[in-house]
Amino acid sequence: MSRRRVTLADLAQAAGVSRTTASLVMTGRGRELRISHDVEQRVLRAADELGYRPNAVSVGLRTGTSRTIGFVSDTVATSRLAGDMIKGALEAARERGVMLFIGETEGDPDLERGLLHAMQDRQVDGIILAAMFTRTIKVPKDIGPAVLLNALPKPASGLPSIVPDEVEAGRSAARVLLDAGHRDGVYLIGAGPRLRDGPVDSVAAVERLQGIRDSGLKIAGARACPDWQPEEGLAATRALLAEHRPKALICLNDRLALGAYQALQDAGLSVPDDVSVVSFDDHPIASWLRPKLTTVALPYYELGRKAVEVLFAQMGEESEPGQVHRVAMPVRLRESVKPR
Amino acid sequence: MSRRRVTLADLAQAAGVSRTTASLVMTGRGRELRISHDVEQRVLRAADELGYRPNAVSVGLRTGTSRTIGFVSDTVATSRLAGDMIKGALEAARERGVMLFIGETEGDPDLERGLLHAMQDRQVDGIILAAMFTRTIKVPKDIGPAVLLNALPKPASGLPSIVPDEVEAGRSAARVLLDAGHRDGVYLIGAGPRLRDGPVDSVAAVERLQGIRDSGLKIAGARACPDWQPEEGLAATRALLAEHRPKALICLNDRLALGAYQALQDAGLSVPDDVSVVSFDDHPIASWLRPKLTTVALPYYELGRKAVEVLFAQMGEESEPGQVHRVAMPVRLRESVKPR
DNA sequence: TCGCATCGCTAATCCGATTTAGCAAAGGGA
DNA sequence: TCCCTTTGCTAAATCGGATTAGCGATGCGA
Structure with a gap:
């Protein structure tokens, strides 16, 4: 036809x-x-x-360049999170006339090798190695031009990284409470009080805590949770309420905050009249909750964009090896914090 | 190096x-x-x-086949929904040693054309045209081997379609209530009572209503919502409660159910003791809500897989043109329905 | 011993572009 | 008029494989 x-x-x-x-x-x-x-x-x-x-294939064979980049993630493409990361990468790629291959490794090294090979065989111009949660990853040998997205290389690899600025996010969350006049009665849900009290391998936990500590805000107490799920937030907040009467909660992420909301409601406490709540991530539920949750957003879209930008910069000229690009996490002021 | x-x-x-x-x-x-x-x-x-x-590029040039397929969506890749659809497609593709290009059109025909060209220039073996919501779409000319995912061709195009079986899902939802002994006091939130009362262009609304009607379950009343957002579910349920005392609610999707939960709670009604709730989609919030929401799941993962399977079948031998593949929507029985 | 088939491998062409080297014609200076 | 540039374009090589056509050596029957 x-x-x-x-x-x-x-x-x-x-x-x-x-x-x-x-x-x-x-x-x-x-x-x-x-x-x-x-x-x-x-x-x-x-x-x-x-x-x-x-014919792009012919051009690719002749010139060795394919105007294509590979996006390899552990399992990020499936989670809501990844959606925006891919979207950001997609748009930045489109602006440059480049296509995106995507692949998921499921954390399996064999799958990862296979995927990278399949991409290299297709002469991708560069690769974005993305992680679902901010964490350290081992970079495969001979990967060619590449950047790490939402991840840091475990043995230093010289590859640039793009990560959310979690320390500053911690400061931002604390500052929201400080600005609202909160000086005491502030409790942490999900991690703390020590930096290592939180999910293992979670860069976010450590850095958010660090930022909160930097802010100078006095923390009255904390309940750590291993997996940051809603039920844990519920349980932790319930346990907290059994002993204390908090004036404000910093939940280490929005899922925990969802659980905290339920516990507060069960206890007959009002958000934000009795207790202010600040959180992290800006998960979609944050704006569905009532009152709407004030949270420090993970800039997934921007992270994705930035990854493509840095990858291109790296392919272009020589750039400082191993540079870490931190993307600002914006505060979403909503309804869960009240001045006192 | x-x-x-x-x-x-x-x-x-x-x-x-x-x-x-x-x-x-x-x-x-x-x-x-x-x-x-x-x-x-x-x-x-x-x-x-x-x-x-x-070198896959060289092989591609010589043989004309690239072991690559294109996944083009309106904006599906960003939403949680798409995550699983892409994941299903990704795994089915990997099993066949095929890579996936992805692209989003944002609903812009120019972008769509550009994307399709970029993919065709790279000699993709086939294309998956995906939609965020089940709907009809206009198929571009000269697209080559392709399938429609979560969409139906507006002017018949001869391309196969893969869609969720929404009519059967409607029956399933009603059957859950019937099995629990509900015979009256069942209200609809989000659409109905007439088939056309719901969001415009929503295949899901019409077919779910059709299925509910098929089931023989008697519907006591309904409140339509234009956009199926949580606030609308809240408002609709609130309005309903002002006039009636429902024994069960069928919410047309989980976001509406979230709003309905809030309205019921505000009214001092317990789910499921006072009111049973059934919904559609199996959005992540469905299992976060308390009590956990019984819902008929959109089989995104299976839809994605099926799209690749059908695409390959089509590329292989001659298949019946314009065939519509309906993928079953499984019921997730949880805690929001109580026998009476 | 000749002719023909079979075996085991290779030369040459092609896919569709980019790129290098160079050729024929026109123009200009001595 | 001759030689040398410059102008304007093209032949041929190249990228890395797949594929077609065929070549030399051996075996076998007559």
Whole structure:
């Protein structure tokens, strides 16, 4: 039904010139190599009429570049989180006329190797290695141009990393309470009081705690949770309420906050009249909860964009090896914090 | 640092044979074309030692096939929904040794054209056209082998479609209540009572209503909502409670159910003791809510898998044109329905 | 011993572009 | 008029494989 693609040879014939000339015109090197304006127009017109588009595979073989990058994640593509990360990467890629391969490794090293090979075999120009949760990862050998997204290389690899600025986010969360006049009665749900009290391997836990500590806000107490799920937030807050009467809660993420809301409600306490709540992530539920949850957002979209930008910068010129790019986490002021 | 890739020529030289012979052995046509067992082993061993992997771009140019398919969605890749759809497609693709390009059109026809071109220029073997919500879409001309995912072609196009079986889902939801002994006092939140009372263009609304009607379950009343957001569920349920005392609610999706939960709670009604709630989608919040929400799941993962399977079947032999594949929507029995 | 089939492998071509090297014609200076 | 540039374009090589056509050596029957 649809007939054969128009090739450079077809175009050359239609314009009455050689393939070389047609190619020179189409790649914009006509001026440089002294193709007359007349011939140039002839080729351009023919290309337009025939709807000529260069075969990217052929170009790839000849030039070694495919205008394609690979997005390899552990399992991020499936979670809501990843959605925006991929979206950011996708848009930044589109602006540069580049396509995106995606793949998930499920944390399986064999799958990862297979995926990377499949991408390298297709001559991707670069690779984005993404992680679901901010964490350290081991970078495979001979990966070529690459950046780490939401991850840091375990043995230093010289590859650039893009991560959310969690320490500053911790400060931001604390500052929200400070600005609202909270000086005491502030409790942590999910981690703390010591930096190591929280989910293992969680960069977010440690850095958020660090930021909160930096802020100078006095923390009255804390309940650690191993997995940051809603039930844990519920249990931790319930346990907390059994002993104390908090004026404000910093939940280490929104799922914990969801549980905390339930516990507060069960205890007949009002948010934010009795207890202010601040959280992290800006998960979709944050704006569905009532009152809407004030939270410090994970900038997934921006992280994805930035990954592509840094990857291109790296492919272009020499850049400082191993640079860590921290993306700001914006505060979403909503309804769960009240001045006192 | 990392040296040049191993090419077929390198392999041939290392094994002391011609490129032709090396190629024949590596593509498994050695037997067929009478390459001796001895030489075959020599080539295989050399390939192993050198770590030879054929350059997929070159193979693509020569054979015209790229072992790559394109996944084009309106904006599905960003939503939680899409996550699983992509994941299903990804796994089915990996099982077949195929890579996935992804792209989002944002509903912009120009972007869509550009994306499709970019993919065709890279010689994708087929394309999956996916939609965020089940709906009808206009299929571009000359798209080549393709399938519609979560969508139906507006002017019939002959392309196969993969959609969730919403009518059966409607029956399932009603059956859950019937099985629990509910015969009256059942209200709808989000759409109905007439088939056209619901969000415009929503295939889900119409078909779910149809299924509910098919079930024989008597519906006492309904409140339509235009956008199926939590606030609308809250408002609709509140309005309903002002006039009636429902025994059970069928919410047309989980976000509406979230709002309904809040309204019921505000009214001092208990789920499921006073009111049973059934819903659709199996959004992540469904299992976070308390009590956990019984809902009929959108089988995103299976939809994604099926799309790849159907695409391959279509690329293979002749298949019945325009076939519609309906994927079952499983009931997730949880805690929000109580027998009476 | 000749002719023909079979065996085992390879030379050459092709896919669709980019790129290098160079050729024929026109122009300019001596 | 001759030689040398410059102009404007093209032939041919290349990328890395798959594939077609065919070549030399051996075996076998007559």
